[in-house]
Amino acid sequence: MNIKDKSLEELETVSQDIRDRIIDVVSRKGGHFSSTLGAVELTVGMHKVFDAYSDPFIFDVSHQCYPHKLLTGRWEEFETIRQFGGLSGFTKPNESDADYFIAGHSSTSISLAVGAAKSIKLKQEDRVPVVMIGDGSMTAGMVYEALNELGDLKLPVVIILNDNEMSIAKPIGAISKHLSKLLAGKTYQGFKDRVNTFIKNNMPEGTTYIAKRMEEAMKLITPGILFEEMGIDYIGPIDGHNLEEVIDTLELAKGMKKPVIVHARTVKGKGYEIAEGQHEHWHGVGPFNVEDGAFIKKAAPKAATAVFAEALCALACKHENIVGVTAAMPSGTGINKLMDKFPERFWDVAIAEQHAVTSMAAMAKEGFKPYITIYSTFLQRGFDQIIHDVCLMDLPVVFAIDRAGTVGNDGETHQGAFDISYLRFIPNMIVFAPRDNATLEEGLSFAYTLTSPSAIRYPRGAFMEVDFPIVPFELGKAQILKEGKSKKLFIGYGAGVGRACETEKLHDEDIAIVDLRFVKPIDSECLKDLATRYDEWYVFSDSQKQGGVGSAILEFLNEENINIKLTSFEYEDSFIEHGDTKLVEQSLSLAPEDLVKRIK
Ligand SMILES: Cc1ncc(C[n+]2csc(CCOP(=O)(O)OP(=O)(O)O)c2C)c(N)n1
Numbered sequence: 001m002n003i004k005d006k007s008l009e010e011l012e013t014v015s016q017d018i019r020d021r022i023i024d025v026v027s028r029k030g031g032h033f034s035s036t037l038g039a040v041e042l043t044v045g046m047h048k049v050f051d052a053y054s055d056p057f058i059f060d061v062s063h064q065c066y067p068h069k070l071l072t073g074r075w076e077e078f079e080t081i082r083q084f085g086g087l088s089g090f091t092k093p094n095e096s097d098a099d100y101f102i103a104g105h106s107s108t109s110i111s112l113a114v115g116a117a118k119s120i121k122l123k124q125e126d127r128v129p130v131v132m133i134g135d136g137s138m139t140a141g142m143v144y145e146a147l148n149e150l151g152d153l154k155l156p157v158v159i160i161l162n163d164n165e166m167s168i169a170k171p172i173g174a175i176s177k178h179l180s181k182l183l184a185g186k187t188y189q190g191f192k193d194r195v196n197t198f199i200k201n202n203m204p205e206g207t208t209y210i211a212k213r214m215e216e217a218m219k220l221i222t223p224g225i226l227f228e229e230m231g232i233d234y235i236g237p238i239d240g241h242n243l244e245e246v247i248d249t250l251e252l253a254k255g256m257k258k259p260v261i262v263h264a265r266t267v268k269g270k271g272y273e274i275a276e277g278q279h280e281h282w283h284g285v286g287p288f289n290v291e292d293g294a295f296i297k298k299a300a301p302k303a304a305t306a307v308f309a310e311a312l313c314a315l316a317c318k319h320e321n322i323v324g325v326t327a328a329m330p331s332g333t334g335i336n337k338l339m340d341k342f343p344e345r346f347w348d349v350a351i352a353e354q355h356a357v358t359s360m361a362a363m364a365k366e367g368f369k370p371y372i373t374i375y376s377t378f379l380q381r382g383f384d385q386i387i388h389d390v391c392l393m394d395l396p397v398v399f400a401i402d403r404a405g406t407v408g409n410d411g412e413t414h415q416g417a418f419d420i421s422y423l424r425f426i427p428n429m430i431v432f433a434p435r436d437n438a439t440l441e442e443g444l445s446f447a448y449t450l451t452s453p454s455a456i457r458y459p460r461g462a463f464m465e466v467d468f469p470i471v472p473f474e475l476g477k478a479q480i481l482k483e484g485k486s487k488k489l490f491i492g493y494g495a496g497v498g499r500a501c502e503t504e505k506l507h508d509e510d511i512a513i514v515d516l517r518f519v520k521p522i523d524s525e526c527l528k529d530l531a532t533r534y535d536e537w538y539v540f541s542d543s544q545k546q547g548g549v550g551s552a553i554l555e556f557l558n559e560e561n562i563n564i565k566l567t568s569f570e571y572e573d574s575f576i577e578h579g580d581t582k583l584v585e586q587s588l589s590l591a592p593e594d595l596v597k598r599i600k
């Protein structure tokens, strides 16, 4: 839809049509809801003033990109948003030339804009990167790395700060507080260029000097001081739902040919009253009833996250030295319950995974027992800190890794595929996994006793329940769940144990099953014993094959010079698409019915 020539009135209608389409589809299919509604006018303004097929349109996280997709030839296809084989819920260049870059992890947008702006300058092209970044995403350190360079190079970039005073939950920290103060202030237009030009052309020499001093003085009172001092012009706050104001301001910003932040005040959920405002549960939703906003709940077994939160609560009651953090995912990780119960011991540190890891390392050094609770995919953000600040000092930090394995509709940017591979090779790190809710509780208690770093992983949603005796975790010890008459052996790890059991049931042989429990240190004695009885091993784990569980076992077999035929049912060397988990697993031939065929 080309909106360049539309009048303001027509654009108001376009905005309403976009809102109606989002409410209709997301209420039936689920998705990121309140973020996208809050970004409608800002997105329409971007498309009115800039050209998405030439100027890099860069959405931070890009969960708010639905209006952009609707304006760039995906109106009908929007019906398939986040569905298997359908549109991604985030920007994706192979979907449309209007999608400049893939996103899903937050706070990359300004770095992308700096890279784009450097390239545009070198290629001497007439294009301007335009960024939309939320107030929550402004709390990640990477943003300041980018602003630091941008303010120095003064490359033309327009940054729209979409400030709805919400992250997923209420925003945390001094940056958010500062931005809210700005929102409360009166509008300040960064129009110094116009003033300077006027003075230069019309006033005697000395005036410029006086004007310069005046400008310096003004800086002391201008709200955008945080950005102005970094060399980034600040305009705002403006009403991010007032199309005329948005368009005029973006025109002004574009004309400034320098880095400028347009600070827009918006309401998360704007246009669907029930979701308007600071409502965490409207950020990402399942299907709901438009009339009354009631969520259409499907009966589901108890999620691992809920078990984790309850178990950690019980532990924290028992042991006063337990502390913990989430990085802006309080309800997603269940840490909100701990924050409510122990506000002095559990924190939301904002979107700051690196800071989460290193600050908790210091608490471990001080004698506390930190549980760092971060999704597998987001923990990738704190990788160097895990090595440099936790493992090098061999500190007793527990990494509670939620969303391990495939995560469903979020897709490639969010899969919890890599944590085993990226943790296993770090000295001092203990890597282990429960197979169900009962062993998750057991595992969290066991982790409390460890004097080295440890990582325990569990899936999005519920484990598949399996029925075997619960034995206490013992460092480096596996648990043989059943012996078998066949020469085959199923080795399950974490949620993979459930899949091994399902597959064994579908198979027409009596197959032994072992719960590996530890991928590091691996249970050499148990594996050596099993090798005397079984010579065809199959590995089941929700993790990347490269460097994963199968690799660990192969390394062991090689070191012991044991000759076993080993097949690993882990993820192949590619990124995993979005969609319903069952459909995704079938596409990977990892559903039990597929595995039976592959074994045969
Ligand atoms: C590195 C990283 N950590 C955590 C998340 C989870 N996450 C997705 S959106 C979001 C909040 C974003 O808030 P904001 O930028 O204000 O956008 P809004 O939804 O308010 O429009 C968070 C924490 C993420 N995508 N990336």
Ligand SMILES: CC(=O)[C@@H](O)[C@H](O)COP(=O)(O)O
Pocket: 061, 063, 104, 168, 283, 284, 332, 403, 407, 410, 460
């Ligand atoms: C956009 C983003 O990164 C989060 O909203 C994420 O989608 C949450 O994932 P869960 O739904 O698994 O909590």
Ligand SMILES: [Mg+2]
Pocket: 134, 135, 136, 162, 163, 164, 165, 166, 167
């Ligand atoms: Mg926000």
